[in-house]
Amino acid sequence: MNCTKLKPYLQSCIQNPQKTLPTVIDIRNPKDFRILHASNSINICPNDLHERLYELPTKDFPIILIFDLNFEHQNLNDSGVAIQKSIQNKLEDFWILDSETRNQKQFENVNLCLEKLLSRGWYVDILVLWEELGNETVEMYKKMNVLSSGDLYYTLYKPNPSLKKQIEKIETNIIKLKYPNFAKVSLNKLVENGKSLTNCTNIKETKLKILDIGCGVGRDLGYLATRKAIYSFKDTLVITGVQEQDKILVDWIFYGIDSLDFCLVKARALLYRLGIENTMELYHATINKSGSIIPAKNSRDLETSQIFKILKDCISKNSRMSEYKSDTNEILKDVFKKDINDLPKTFDMVVSIRFLNIDFIKKSLYGMLNKGGIFFVSTFVKGVEGAKSFDKPSDSHCLKFGQLNEMFSEMNYDILVDEIEFIEDGRPINTFVAQKL
Numbered sequence: 001m002n003c004t005k006l007k008p009y010l011q012s013c014i015q016n017p018q019k020t021l022p023t024v025i026d027i028r029n030p031k032d033f034r035i036l037h038a039s040n041s042i043n044i045c046p047n048d049l050h051e052r053l054y055e056l057p058t059k060d061f062p063i064i065l066i067f068d069l070n071f072e073h074q075n076l077n078d079s080g081v082a083i084q085k086s087i088q089n090k091l092e093d094f095w096i097l098d099s100e101t102r103n104q105k106q107f108e109n110v111n112l113c114l115e116k117l118l119s120r121g122w123y124v125d126i127l128v129l130w131e132e133l134g135n136e137t138v139e140m141y142k143k144m145n146v147l148s149s150g151d152l153y154y155t156l157y158k159p160n161p162s163l164k165k166q167i168e169k170i171e172t173n174i175i176k177l178k179y180p181n182f183a184k185v186s187l188n189k190l191v192e193n194g195k196s197l198t199n200c201t202n203i204k205e206t207k208l209k210i211l212d213i214g215c216g217v218g219r220d221l222g223y224l225a226t227r228k229a230i231y232s233f234k235d236t237l238v239i240t241g242v243q244e245q246d247k248i249l250v251d252w253i254f255y256g257i258d259s260l261d262f263c264l265v266k267a268r269a270l271l272y273r274l275g276i277e278n279t280m281e282l283y284h285a286t287i288n289k290s291g292s293i294i295p296a297k298n299s300r301d302l303e304t305s306q307i308f309k310i311l312k313d314c315i316s317k318n319s320r321m322s323e324y325k326s327d328t329n330e331i332l333k334d335v336f337k338k339d340i341n342d343l344p345k346t347f348d349m350v351v352s353i354r355f356l357n358i359d360f361i362k363k364s365l366y367g368m369l370n371k372g373g374i375f376f377v378s379t380f381v382k383g384v385e386g387a388k389s390f391d392k393p394s395d396s397h398c399l400k401f402g403q404l405n406e407m408f409s410e411m412n413y414d415i416l417v418d419e420i421e422f423i424e425d426g427r428p429i430n431t432f433v434a435q436k437l
């Protein structure tokens with residue numbers, strides 16, 4: 001781990017623009033962050049870090065942590081204070097010592113505090129001490145895009161890589177079946193960070209419904225909702241309602257179900273941060289042993305104080321939520337639905353990521369997909385030759401090698417993708433995509 005001050009850090013960003021953007025967490029107070037921060041960083045108060053670890057990428061991405069020694073404004077709880085004080089002591093020691101005395105021990109001490117802060121095992125690569133910079137310097141760095149102002153949320157987490165890899169192929173295949181008069185469909189324009197699309201003419205929207213089963217904290221739905229793809233046509237066979245110069249904007253309508261209300265609360269908080277809180281319906285529902293979707297029971301560990309902590313930022317932005325500030329049940333009405341009769345009966349895509357229910361696939365899936373609809377699954381698989389063995393997830397939550405291919409070959413589907421890939425710890429994942437014919 002390296003320790004540095006803001007200016008040398010910004011210089012290093014300019015001199016060595018990395019191919020992949022780093023994960024930068026700024027733990028200063030939100031007001032100071034809004035005034036000025038390193039571009040592509042997110043602001044997390046040390047008190048909230050534990051609840052917001054799900055917004056970080058996988059642990060193989062090193063973290064850069066920006067902090068200041070301005071603790072009194074932060075209104076920290078006891079553990080936040082302890083962490084901050086501890087960092088403060090270690091770093092004050094570190095920066096007043098000359099280079100000869102900056103021995104390994106100081107680094108280790110700082111590192112220990114950070115390990116405590118990032119208690120789930122992320123690797124902290126660089127520790128950056130915030131410093132005040134003169135106006136001219138700030139303007140210069142802003143022009144170079146390494147400093148920014150405002151509180152636009154920057155997405156640090158990565159969506160499921162297979163979904164990201166396959167989504168264009170999936171959308172193209174859905175469009176081809178929807179508009180069979182066009183021989184060729186190709187991606188015309190893609191926006192992946194939630195910015196609006198400008199300068200596009202002749203756009204027709206095609207509304208498609210997507211259901212994420214076992215959606216967890218909503219990262220993949222969040223990714224898709226901040227992504228917009230426009231497709232164009234070539235080689236018209238017969239002119240129908242759509243003309244060759246027309247372009248199709250794929251406009252997904254999002255639904256997610258999860259049996260853990262706790263996850264759905266986090267999902268709603270993430271959607272708020274992404275600025276897309278109203279684009280999604282979340283359902284507190286379980287897929288049972290017969291493969292049916294039924295309302296879920298409340299989780300015993302969803303405590304009022306936790307809900308408020310996770311939704312803190314959303315409550316301040318949502319007038320209904322702030323009106324019902326002390327009524328958990330009312331607040332939760334804005335988080336998820338419990339009545340599964342409100343859930344549409346059919347979808348254009350069903351995704352199942354790191355979640356598996358074979359009975360759902362056997363008994364419910366076909367009836368829930370529209371013609372041309374896609375089933376996307378990406379989850380752990382056992383029995384891959386040469387792959388390392390693993391205990392978690394257990395056998396019942398893993399596919400058997402070739403299992404889906406065998407099942408879907410016998411049904412009325414076109415198999416578009418059947419791939420094995422390995423995640424960072426070496427466990428194999430099967431990505432399988434099939435289209436209902």
Ligand SMILES: C[S@@+](CC[C@H](N)C(=O)[O-])C[C@H]1O[C@@H](n2cnc3c(N)ncnc32)[C@H](O)[C@@H]1O
Nearest residue numbers: 214215216258259260263285286287353354355
């Ligand atoms: C490993 S997580 C994956 C979450 C998300 N798809 C992702 O990849 O980040 C599995 C999710 O499935 C949910 N889950 C487990 N059993 C379920 C069931 N029977 N019905 C609905 N959701 C379930 C869990 O609550 C959890 O959020």
